[in-house]
Amino acid sequence: MLEDAAPPLPDKEQNFSEWYNEIIHKAELVDLRYGVKGFIVYRPNIATIMRQTYRLFEDALDEHGHQICNFPVVIPLEFFQKEAEHIKGFSGEVFWVTRAGDTELDKALLLRPTSETAMYPLYAYWIRSYRDLPLKLYQSNTVYRYETKATKPLIRGREFYWIEAHDVHRTLEDAVKQVKEDMKITIDVLHDQLGIPFLLMERPEWDRFAGAEKSYAFDVLFPDRNVLQIATTHLLGENFSRAFEITFEDVDGTKKYGQQTCFGIGISRIAATIISMHGDNYGLILPFHVAPTQIVIVPIPKKGQNELITEKCEEIYHKLKDRGYRVKLDNSEDRPGAKFYHWELLGVPIRLEIGPKDIEKGMITVFRRDKRERIQVKEGKILEVIEQLREDILKELRTRREKDLEENIHEAKSREEFLEIAKNRGGFIKIDFCDNAKCAEVIKVETGGYEVRGKLYGKEEKPKGNCIICGGKAKSVVYVAKAY
Amino acid sequence: MLEDAAPPLPDKEQNFSEWYNEIIHKAELVDLRYGVKGFIVYRPNIATIMRQTYRLFEDALDEHGHQICNFPVVIPLEFFQKEAEHIKGFSGEVFWVTRAGDTELDKALLLRPTSETAMYPLYAYWIRSYRDLPLKLYQSNTVYRYETKATKPLIRGREFYWIEAHDVHRTLEDAVKQVKEDMKITIDVLHDQLGIPFLLMERPEWDRFAGAEKSYAFDVLFPDRNVLQIATTHLLGENFSRAFEITFEDVDGTKKYGQQTCFGIGISRIAATIISMHGDNYGLILPFHVAPTQIVIVPIPKKGQNELITEKCEEIYHKLKDRGYRVKLDNSEDRPGAKFYHWELLGVPIRLEIGPKDIEKGMITVFRRDKRERIQVKEGKILEVIEQLREDILKELRTRREKDLEENIHEAKSREEFLEIAKNRGGFIKIDFCDNAKCAEVIKVETGGYEVRGKLYGKEEKPKGNCIICGGKAKSVVYVAKAY
Numbered sequence: 028m029l030e031d032a033a034p035p036l037p038d039k040e041q042n043f044s045e046w047y048n049e050i051i052h053k054a055e056l057v058d059l060r061y062g063v064k065g066f067i068v069y070r071p072n073i074a075t076i077m078r079q080t081y082r083l084f085e086d087a088l089d090e091h092g093h094q095i096c097n098f099p100v101v102i103p104l105e106f107f108q109k110e111a112e113h114i115k116g117f118s119g120e121v122f123w124v125t126r127a128g129d130t131e132l133d134k135a136l137l138l139r140p141t142s143e144t145a146m147y148p149l150y151a152y153w154i155r156s157y158r159d160l161p162l163k164l165y166q167s168n169t170v171y172r173y174e175t176k177a178t179k180p181l182i183r184g185r186e187f188y189w190i191e192a193h194d195v196h197r198t199l200e201d202a203v204k205q206v207k208e209d210m211k212i213t214i215d216v217l218h219d220q221l222g223i224p225f226l227l228m229e230r231p232e233w234d235r236f237a238g239a240e241k242s243y244a245f246d247v248l249f250p251d252r253n254v255l256q257i258a259t260t261h262l263l264g265e266n267f268s269r270a271f272e273i274t275f276e277d278v279d280g281t282k283k284y285g286q287q288t289c290f291g292i293g294i295s296r297i298a299a300t301i302i303s304m305h306g307d308n309y310g311l312i313l314p315f316h317v318a319p320t321q322i323v324i325v326p327i328p329k330k331g332q333n334e335l336i337t338e339k340c341e342e343i344y345h346k347l348k349d350r351g352y353r354v355k356l357d358n359s360e361d362r363p364g365a366k367f368y369h370w371e372l373l374g375v376p377i378r379l380e381i382g383p384k385d386i387e388k389g390m391i392t393v394f395r396r397d398k399r400e401r402i403q404v405k406e407g408k409i410l411e412v413i414e415q416l417r418e419d420i421l422k423e424l425r426t427r428r429e430k431d432l433e434e435n436i437h438e439a440k441s442r443e444e445f446l447e448i449a450k451n452r453g454g455f456i457k458i459d460f461c462d463n464a465k466c467a468e469v470i471k472v473e474t475g476g477y478e479v480r481g482k483l484y485g486k487e488e489k490p491k492g493n494c495i496i497c498g499g500k501a502k503s504v505v506y507v508a509k510a511y
Numbered sequence: 512m513l514e515d516a517a518p519p520l521p522d523k524e525q526n527f528s529e530w531y532n533e534i535i536h537k538a539e540l541v542d543l544r545y546g547v548k549g550f551i552v553y554r555p556n557i558a559t560i561m562r563q564t565y566r567l568f569e570d571a572l573d574e575h576g577h578q579i580c581n582f583p584v585v586i587p588l589e590f591f592q593k594e595a596e597h598i599k600g601f602s603g604e605v606f607w608v609t610r611a612g613d614t615e616l617d618k619a620l621l622l623r624p625t626s627e628t629a630m631y632p633l634y635a636y637w638i639r640s641y642r643d644l645p646l647k648l649y650q651s652n653t654v655y656r657y658e659t660k661a662t663k664p665l666i667r668g669r670e671f672y673w674i675e676a677h678d679v680h681r682t683l684e685d686a687v688k689q690v691k692e693d694m695k696i697t698i699d700v701l702h703d704q705l706g707i708p709f710l711l712m713e714r715p716e717w718d719r720f721a722g723a724e725k726s727y728a729f730d731v732l733f734p735d736r737n738v739l740q741i742a743t744t745h746l747l748g749e750n751f752s753r754a755f756e757i758t759f760e761d762v763d764g765t766k767k768y769g770q771q772t773c774f775g776i777g778i779s780r781i782a783a784t785i786i787s788m789h790g791d792n793y794g795l796i797l798p799f800h801v802a803p804t805q806i807v808i809v810p811i812p813k814k815g816q817n818e819l820i821t822e823k824c825e826e827i828y829h830k831l832k833d834r835g836y837r838v839k840l841d842n843s844e845d846r847p848g849a850k851f852y853h854w855e856l857l858g859v860p861i862r863l864e865i866g867p868k869d870i871e872k873g874m875i876t877v878f879r880r881d882k883r884e885r886i887q888v889k890e891g892k893i894l895e896v897i898e899q900l901r902e903d904i905l906k907e908l909r910t911r912r913e914k915d916l917e918e919n920i921h922e923a924k925s926r927e928e929f930l931e932i933a934k935n936r937g938g939f940i941k942i943d944f945c946d947n948a949k950c951a952e953v954i955k956v957e958t959g960g961y962e963v964r965g966k967l968y969g970k971e972e973k974p975k976g977n978c979i980i981c982g983g984k985a986k987s988v989v990y991v992a993k994a995y
Contacts (some may be wrong), residue, residue, distance in 0.1 A: 071578030094555030
């Protein structure tokens with residue numbers, strides 16, 4: 028562990044909110060001075076992470092037979108009004124485009140809050156026969172919601188960066204399989220490439236997406252023990268296909284409604300998660316896959332030997348660049364200490380320090396950001412070591428967060444115990460529950476905002492007692508948490 | 512040359528407009544039934560090409576020290592009003608967001624028609640000292656213009672996919688260098704990766720971007736001899752930095768205005784160019800770098816040997832996939848002929864045909880889409896051949912288009928000759944010109960729409976006679992063309 032500098036940030040564990048507000052400015056991630064409430068500016072240090080995250084998910088979607096498409100940002104009113112539940116869910120929070128130049132538009136257009144109603148009228152044109160199925164399309168775009176809740180940069184805003192996939196299948200069985208594939212894609216990227224653990228929840232009936240039959244969501248735990256939904260996949264069944272007339276002629280010649288799913292991946296929220304989960308009091312710690320700079324080289328100058336040092340740094344720089352790494356050679360005038368501080372703040376996973384002593388010994392000093400540890404590596408072994416480190420760092424980050432998640436899942440056997448945990452500890456609270464919306468409302472009121480997030484997906488958990496809220500028959504084990 | 516099927520499309524050279532309107536539907540590129548004038552749906556076959564084009568340019572921009580960022584789609588009125596020329600240029604064609612939910616917004620917001628006025632107020636915050644320069648940021652986004660001209664899919668619409676880069680430099684000299692770097696990036700991608708030739712024009716004074724001191728544009732030639740602007744780079748000088756107060760303390764301690772440039776890359780227009788330039792009467796011909804499917808494998812079935820054939824196809828499929836190619840194995844029930852027709856229409860650059868005879872001989876039949884030619888290749892050489900073909904195909908496409916461009920640059924020595932060429936031949940017409948806007952207007956009127964596109968950049972062309980329009984002193988050689 029380095030002890031050479033005081034951490035530049037407030038303590039993350041003790042005061043997460045302050046830590047978050049400082050890091051987003053100190054690391055130049057966002058700017059909140061845009062002058063329109065709920066709309067923020069994403070600076071390169073976060074926009075690059077988001078771009079890389081988009082690419083990871085796009086490639087994973089492509090790999091599983093999805094295809095990219097682009098629908099307009101505006102939705103005509105007559106499209107939007109076709110599915111009743113959906114309008115109810117969104118109409119209070121849409122932005123309206125009413126004028127162009129000096130002309131009032133004949134028909135007002137809304138900025139998409141999500142694209143079901145934009146896409147499905149076209150799906151009705153495209154799908155004629157079972158041969159046209161499955162149809163698996165996604166968009167990488169922004170959506171607009173006039174949020175009335177307090178906004179928080181990257182977490183809740185009025186402009187939201189995400190991917191939305193919308194699929195139509197021939198049978199309900201295929202649609203259910205699609206939901207599982209969506210989960211697999213999300214798990215692969217979150218777990219394998221970003222080191223982000225989560226609870227995958229089946230949302231309770233009253234918290235489903237407007238128009239969905241089943242909603243599944245990826246909830247992650249933040250350092251303040253609040254949770255955030257970062258991805259969802261929904262089984263829509265025939266709700267939308269009936270409203271939008273998405274029908275096909277099946278193998279047997281009969282006309283059927285398409286079985287639909289939709290899938291949302293919150294790119295700005297995943298960025299917020301990367302910042303919050305992995306960061307420490309020295310700044311960001313970025314997973315290799317999304318780091319704008321994966322490796323930084325810092326020359327350690329010494330009078331009379333600087334030419335030699337520069338040469339060696341450049342040699343290593345080109346070696347790494349040729350291998351496809353996003354590498355930077357920091358040749359600025361600053362002292363090495365200032366450079367260390369800067370690149371640690373920005374979360375560059377690996378730093379190489381090359382000075383006269385290193386060169387003399389044929390070694391390179393390698394600093395790994397996650398553990399803030401230095402090791403000495405033979406120059407000839409540097410590629411091998413980096414290759415290994417990128418795995419090790421990801422594993423270390425993931426292990427930390429998995430431990431944290433595990434430690435913050437509490438079981439409450441009574442209402443009193445539940446309220447005590449909610450008040451003093453936070454995190455996920457596991458309770459036996461009657462599956463009744465009224466009891467969920469009681470929880471919300473008594474805890475000042477805790478929500479029933481749902482049942483754990485993929486693991487049958489049977490209640491052992493009665494509902495801890497009403498004392499009635501418990502139907503399931505649910506996880507309760509305070510959400511952003 | 513294959514002679515086995517009649518071309519599915521009208522003749523491109525004879526009737527380009529009809530060809531274009533058919534190919535965008537037959538190849539399932541766009542759908543025009545969205546129900547909002549000027550807004551269209553980009554289907555996967557074109558959206559994937561656009562996504563790949565975005566990635567090519569983003570990677571090239573990153574390589575040259577640009578960084579990605581994201582600004583909101585809405586611009587507050589007070590930002591928009593800061594630069595007088597700019598408002599004049601755009602205010603007639605902006606969309607206004609005036610309402611959210613049931614609430615009239617206090618201040619109306621406009622959908623960005625371009626992002627100068629969104630970005631520069633923040634630039635003024637970020638830039639303090641010469642150490643903050645250069646600032647080189649870009650966005651991959653959509654912009655909105657209430658076009659009153661006739662719209663044409665991918666070419667002119669009210670929603671436009673592009674990249675916009677906005678840079679601030681310390682000195683005018685650096686800004687001028689930036690413009691050259693922007694040109695280099697564009698040339699590298701258009702020429703080296705997409706096989707698209709162009710004329711790089713310095714636009715005349717009256718056709719500059721609103722607020723620019725110099726405007727340079729990449730004009731490409733379409734098969735109907737009309738031209739299309741697909742990328743532009745502008746020297747803004749201090750016009751915007753004065754309006755937006757983008758100042759810095761220079762090395763010598765004095766306060767100076769930033770020297771700005773901006774750079775736009777029309778992604779949907781480049782997609783239109785790829786379609787129109789390279790395609791033929793059999794469909795699209797896609798450059799390898801942007802093809803959604805680069806190689807398709809079509810099994811040629813034979814009774815009793817289909818298991819063996821499938822096995823071989825799968826072996827080759829995995830071999831190519833492991834190499835990173837975007838490859839597809841077409842296992843559908845269709846006859847091989849129908850598959851050939853389909854994948855030719857979609858422009859897949861290389862097709863492999865594997866049948867019993869091929870397997871017996873240890874060969875693979877390779878079809879290259881550009882020349883519609885088959886060659887026999889030893890199975891063991893397939894990777895090598897594909898590697899070579901991807902270069903050859905690109906070269907072939909580029910050579911064809913360069914020849915076409917060259918053949919369609921005509922020199923007119925008199926007004927009569929000029930009018931004759933404009934009427935009967937189209938393309939670029941080179942004339943001696945007085946640099947007077949009035950003469951440009953005469954040209955427009957007399958030819959029904961030809962425009963002075965500007966001087967050729969990077970090549971000093973001296974007029975030999977007088978202005979062919981007014982007979983006054985010619986100041987330069989300009990290129991005139993009919994633009995989309």
